[in-house]
Amino acid sequence: MxxxxxxxxxxxxxxxxxxxxxxxxxxxxxxxxxxxxxxxxxxxxxxxEKIYVLDNGKSLTLALAQDMNVNRSAEAKDHVRAFHRLFFNLDPDETAIDTHIREAAYYGDASIMRLYTDLREKGYFTQLIQGNVIQKVEVDSIALTGNQSPFSVRTYARQLLVRANTITTRRLITECNLIDIDRSDNNSHGFMIERLKVLENGDLETINRD
The missing domain is CATH 1.20.5 (Single alpha-helices involved in coiled-coils or other helix-helix interfaces)
Known part of the structure; x- marks a missing residue:
């Protein structure tokens, strides 16, 4: 039991x-x-929230949709700054000048080449080469109108002309519009400069080099 x-x-x-x-x-x-x-x-x-962009069927790029819109103004300014460095940073060498201008041409429309042609016809680049002048640009500020493309842009910069005995500082002010285009290897920001104009490019001072 x-x-x-x-x-x-x-x-x-x-x-x-x-x-x-x-x-x-x-x-x-x-x-x-x-x-x-x-x-x-x-x-x-x-x-x-993510966008997958196929670049020429080869590489896959990941971009955040929200971040893309937030950073568009910053990209616009960087595009303009990079263009000014290419177009206005010049050494007294014809091949180097041509290379810079060709690269700068990818950043905008025909107004870039019109400015280049106008300067060339005035003998500006020949004077740089013959005078052994190094030209540098320092961008001070970029004023952007609008929160999205198309932007209206005004750039304030200083141009330095470095010669053997002197350094001349010029005030440089340019104006242009920016529109969205497809990104590429030659234009990573996806912007095109339109209606580029030089509003001011006058001497500020010339100092002697020690």
Whole structure:
């Protein structure tokens, strides 16, 4: 009798243990499923904020859609600054000048080449080469009108003409418009300069070099 009672007691304890284990397994499974579902929804939501751009079918670039719009003004200023460095930073070497101007031409429309042609016809580049003059530009500020393309841009800079005995500082002010275009290896910002004009380019001072 006692043996049978102990057997029934052990059997009941075993069933109770099995039920606890089963309930625990179900609870853990539900918790795991909830965590996975939350992670999946969060991943999908974040993926919607991303843009995948296929560049010529070769490279995959990841860009955040919101960040792209936020940083567009900064990109516009960097585009204009890079153009001025290419176009106005010149060494007294015809090949180097041609290389700079060719690279600068990718940054805008025909107004860039019109400015180059006008300076060339006036003998400006010949004077730089013959006088062994190094020309540098220092961009002080870029004023941007608008929060998105097309932008109206005015650039304030100083031009330095370094000669063997003197350094001449000029005030340089340019104006242009910026419109969105497709990005490329030659134009990573995806902007085109339009209607480039030089509003002012006069001497400020000339100092003797020691």
């Amino acid at each position: 006692n043996t049978n009672f102990r057997y029934l007691t052990n059997l009941e304890s075993s069933f109770r243990l099995v039920r606890l284990v089963a309930i625990g397994a179900i609870v853990l499974s539900l918790a795991f499923a909830a965590v996975v579902a939350f992670w999946a929804l969060d991943t999908v939501e974040k993926s919607r």
